[in-house]
Amino acid sequence: xxxxxxxxxxxxxxxxxxxxxxxxxxxxxxxxxxxxxxxxxxxxxxxxxxxxxxxxxxxxxxxxxxxxxxxxxxxxxxxxxxxxxxxxxxxxxxxxxxxxxxxxxxxxxxxxxxxxxxxxxxxxxxxxxxxxxxxxxxxxxxxxxxxxxxxxxxxxxxxxxxxxxxxxxxxxxxxxxxxxxxxxxxxxxxxxxxxxxxxxxxxxxxxxxxxxxxxxxxxxxxxxxxxxxxxxxxxxxxxxxxxxxxxxxxxxxxxxxxxxxxxx
Numbered sequence: 724x725x726x727x728x729x730x731x732x733x734x735x736x737x738x739x740x741x742x743x744x745x746x747x748x749x750x751x752x753x754x755x756x757x758x759x760x761x762x763x764x765x766x767x768x769x770x771x772x773x774x775x776x777x778x779x780x781x782x783x784x785x786x787x788x789x790x791x792x793x794x795x796x797x798x799x800x801x802x803x804x805x806x807x808x809x810x811x812x813x814x815x816x817x818x819x820x821x822x823x824x825x826x827x828x829x830x831x832x833x834x835x836x837x838x839x840x841x842x843x844x845x846x847x848x849x850x851x852x853x854x855x856x857x858x859x860x861x862x863x864x865x866x867x868x869x870x871x872x873x874x875x876x877x878x879x880x881x882x883x884x885x886x887x888x889x890x891x892x893x894x895x896x897x898x899x900x901x902x903x904x905x906x907x908x909x910x911x912x913x914x915x916x917x918x919x920x921x922x923x924x925x926x927x928x929x930x931x932x933x934x935x936x937x938x939x940x941x942x943x944x945x946x947x948x949x950x951x952x953x954x955x956x957x958x959x960x961x962x963x964x965x966x967x968x969x970x971x972x973x974x975x976x977x978x979x980x981x982x983x984x985x986x987x
Contacts, residue, residue, distance in 0.1 A: 735813035744842035772807025773943035819862040828868040837861040876922035882907040895956030
């Protein structure tokens with residue numbers, strides 16, 4: 724990642740160990756890596772702050788104490804909030820039974836500590852060494868981590884991408900589907916069909932999911948519920964909390980607390 728000069732030339736694929744980990748501190752500003760890929764799968768764990776990871780056709784959100792799993796050889800780029808603390812875990816193909824698709828995992832305290840411990844060890848180690856045994860436990864535990872539904876389907880289709888980019892820049896934009904159709908020079912019916920075909924979601928559901936990911940990123944970066952509600956264009960804090968609770972099962976404060984109460 725481009726978060727630290729020592730990592731710019733780091734190539735995880737040159738190391739044969741089944742799992743290697745790195746701990747990374749970011750600077751005050753948002754940091755973003757260019758699109759890249761590697762043979763090893765990559766788990767990006769947020770210890771503090773938040774990470775968004777873009778892969779083909781989807782954007783994934785990683786709040787504190789969650790991690791995004793990117794299978795080996797999949798193109799991806801990561802963006803990290805200011806002053807975040809993260810761990811990168813690189814896993815050899817076939818070393819653990821994680822999905823062959825990108826997903827966000829809720830990470831248990833045990834797995835979090837195992838990853839951080841591995842980050843303090845040499846990258847090359849014998850399978851029967853103490854580090855090798857830690858790696859085996861970690862790789863056995865990873866498939867048991869529950870999946871969080873924190874992703875936004877996106878598309879390279881120019882009209883959908885234009886809307887996604889515009890709403891990412893200004894998530895408070897409350898333009899209706901007919902208004903967006905006029906902006907991208909198509910009919911309302913065509914845009915509705917296009918959105919469903921390209922993302923699997925209606926326009927309203929898709930925009931809500933985008934706002935949810937923006938909200939999580941801002942809340943994880945330290946913004947208040949009131950600030951985020953206003954930034955997303957909600958008429959009241961109550962309306963924003965209702966949307967958030969319906970989507971994730973808990974109001975924003977309790978959801979973030981549940982993710983961060985064991986962080987250290």
